[in-house]
């Protein structure tokens with residue numbers, strides 16, 4: 313009855329139990345299993361303390377001992393095993409500095425964010441659900457465990473999590489949860505940008521993104537997102553397309569295009585440099601590629617591997633169908649896809665013209681590249697030499 317992933321993880325639970333501890337599946341995996349969605353990482357909660365967990369299993373990594381988390385590796389799969397805990401003093405609305413380990417599952421579930429995330433499953437597949445999480449899943453409602461104000465004061469990031477779950481699942485916020493977000497949204501200012509970015513990216517990638525964006529504005533939470541406080545009108549347009557971005561590059565490119573972000577503004581989100589670079593390439597392309605017809609030979613050649621990201625983003629922005637496979641076929645059919653594929657190189661040309669290297673060489677290679685790309689000459693060494701000599705003569709006549 314349990315799925316294969318849980319079956320595999322069962323040995324971790326059973327081992328802990330054999331040593332006299334309690335252990336349960338918890339968190340997102342249980343939620344997604346009930347929803348019959350693909351499950352991500354499996355989290356396990358146990359009464360065993362981190363040192364005990366490390367003593368029991370041969371392969372462990374102390375990933376977050378202070379927070380009670382040990383990674384257990386079994387048959388090449390890693391599991392986060394976290395000691396039942398209630399979080400200690402919360403400082404500055406961030407995750408607590410210290411945690412208190414407790415010996416009861418109930419207390420552990422009680423400190424979790426939403427009822428749908430506070431369900432435990434035992435080794436027989438039986439659910440332990442003291443806060444009505446299963447009912448909330450049925451009603452498609454996101455509601456905090458207990459008092460929403462308390463949960464958001466403990467960790468303000470949970471407000472962003474609420475909206476990213478809206479985007480991923482299409483659920484609604486309970487009245488109390490929504491009101492608490494309106495009231496405590498400003499606490500998001502205390503949260504590290506990197507953590508906000510993780511949740512916001514998941515929000516941008518969700519199939520119900522437009523619903524989440526609407527709530528972001530309705531609750532005023534957008535006011536506390538980097539560089540977005542003054543972009544309410546632009547943000548409203550982000551939800552227009554029902555196309556779901558297939559990649560984080562597309563998610564950020566679409567956002568950046570709609571709200572007119574430049575590189576500096578993307579940097580404020582502390583995104584990795586390679587991502588900012590990829591997004592910039594897409595933005596540059598989107599400035600002139602607005603319809604399928606704008607995909608000229610030169611555009612195909614210039615953007616090559618980025619074609620899928622650009623095309624899907626273009627389609628989302630202009631309410632079009634994406635034509636990714638058609639364009640990729642066209643790209644693959646080009647005579648060359650990269651300068652490196654030219655059948656002639658700088659050395660060949662230096663020898664051919666018996667000239668010293670200089671700006672003329674780069675210019676000539678570029679001319680040859682264009683000529684090959686546009687099928688004015690075949691990409692074959694002797695033919696290219698011939699073409700280069702003729703071309704050179706023509707240039708000299710000017």
Ligand SMILES: Nc1ccn([C@@H]2O[C@H](COP(=O)(O)OP(=O)(O)OP(=O)(O)O)[C@@H](O)[C@H]2O)c(=O)n1
Nearest residue numbers: 339340341352423424425426429430467469470
């Ligand atoms: N700020 C947070 C983050 C996490 N949790 C608890 O820790 C679990 C695991 O957290 P995480 O993996 O971050 O989220 P998931 O709910 O598992 O979502 P995902 O499937 O996207 O990983 C959550 O289900 C929730 O019970 C919490 O209470 N408060």
Ligand SMILES: [Mg+2]
Nearest residue numbers: 339340352353
């Ligand atoms: Mg998880």
